[in-house]
Amino acid sequence: xxxxxxxxxxxxxxxxxxxxxxxxxxxxxxxxxxxxxxxxxxxxxxxxxxxxxxxxxxxxxxxxxxxxxxxxxxxxxxxxxxxxxxxxxxxxxxxxxxxxxxxxxxxxxxxxxxxxxxxxxxxxxxxxxxxxxxxxxxxxxxxxxxxxxxxxxxxxxxxxxxxxxxxxxxxxxxxxxxxxxxxxxxxxxxxxxxxxxxxxxxxxxxxxxxxxxxxxxxxxxxxxxxxxxxxxxxxxxxxxxxxxxxxxxxxxxxxxxxxxxxxxxxxxxxxxxxxxxxxxxxxxxxxxxxxxxxxxxxxxxxxxxxxxxxxxxxxxxxxxxxxxxxxxxxxxxxx
Numbered sequence: 001x002x003x004x005x006x007x008x009x010x011x012x013x014x015x016x017x018x019x020x021x022x023x024x025x026x027x028x029x030x031x032x033x034x035x036x037x038x039x040x041x042x043x044x045x046x047x048x049x050x051x052x053x054x055x056x057x058x059x060x061x062x063x064x065x066x067x068x069x070x071x072x073x074x075x076x077x078x079x080x081x082x083x084x085x086x087x088x089x090x091x092x093x094x095x096x097x098x099x100x101x102x103x104x105x106x107x108x109x110x111x112x113x114x115x116x117x118x119x120x121x122x123x124x125x126x127x128x129x130x131x132x133x134x135x136x137x138x139x140x141x142x143x144x145x146x147x148x149x150x151x152x153x154x155x156x157x158x159x160x161x162x163x164x165x166x167x168x169x170x171x172x173x174x175x176x177x178x179x180x181x182x183x184x185x186x187x188x189x190x191x192x193x194x195x196x197x198x199x200x201x202x203x204x205x206x207x208x209x210x211x212x213x214x215x216x217x218x219x220x221x222x223x224x225x226x227x228x229x230x231x232x233x234x235x236x237x238x239x240x241x242x243x244x245x246x247x248x249x250x251x252x253x254x255x256x257x258x259x260x261x262x263x264x265x266x267x268x269x270x271x272x273x274x275x276x277x278x279x280x281x282x283x284x285x286x287x288x289x290x291x292x293x294x295x296x297x298x299x300x301x302x303x304x305x306x307x308x309x310x311x312x313x314x315x316x317x318x319x320x321x322x323x324x325x326x327x328x329x330x331x332x333x334x335x
Contacts, residue, residue: 034292108137
């Protein structure tokens, strides 16, 4: 009888898979284009156990605009999933979604991941955080960062690898060695704009503002139509309290690359800081026209309308946000 009982137990019907009412393509399109119910169908798709790794990664990317306790639970599971593509995509989404302290709690365990690419992605995600932000994982972070630097040093040099190495060396408090790495990057690839900007930033961090600006001016002289450099100039000028001139550079970056919503967002913030409220709001509205799912632009626009006393417009935007994701923390906090 015992044997029969075990046999019957072994043949019980397995638990039913979650019921999914939308296809992967429908859910992805709904989330990407910010349509009502997007968060629900996105979470529902991510509950599937039959998604390919690349499809799962695609959905996780969209998750950045739909934060909630459930989204964090999904991300935590995907960070632990032993699939580097999925883990690295989840890391990028965590960076977009959570505070610095919470970021280290989620990503810190990956500093010991068996896959090197995942460990190094975790290092990049935590670079720039304070030891207090990284907390209990600070020792593991230092070890993994050292491994990363040693790996880059042992490889044949390229512009990209030397820029990454310079970033690690700056974090270790070694600006001289970081400068050497950037010099090598520029020697290998004279037109590498990321390397040129790394040199600009390093000089500025070392208190050499004049040399930093000269370097940036030289880059712009060679590449006057670079939106990346125009945006960098705008940020440099903001950092040096030259806000009105910064607006010209930030606006030029947007003119050169209209679909870059990060550039447009920075322009909106700069306009608002100079009390140019309506132009700032128009930039954010433009972002939402192009990317209705862009939560960062939506929540900032809500805040700007609220500050301006335009409560009717606030209510419209909040209602749209609730349709997208009723569990959004901004709604819970009464933004």
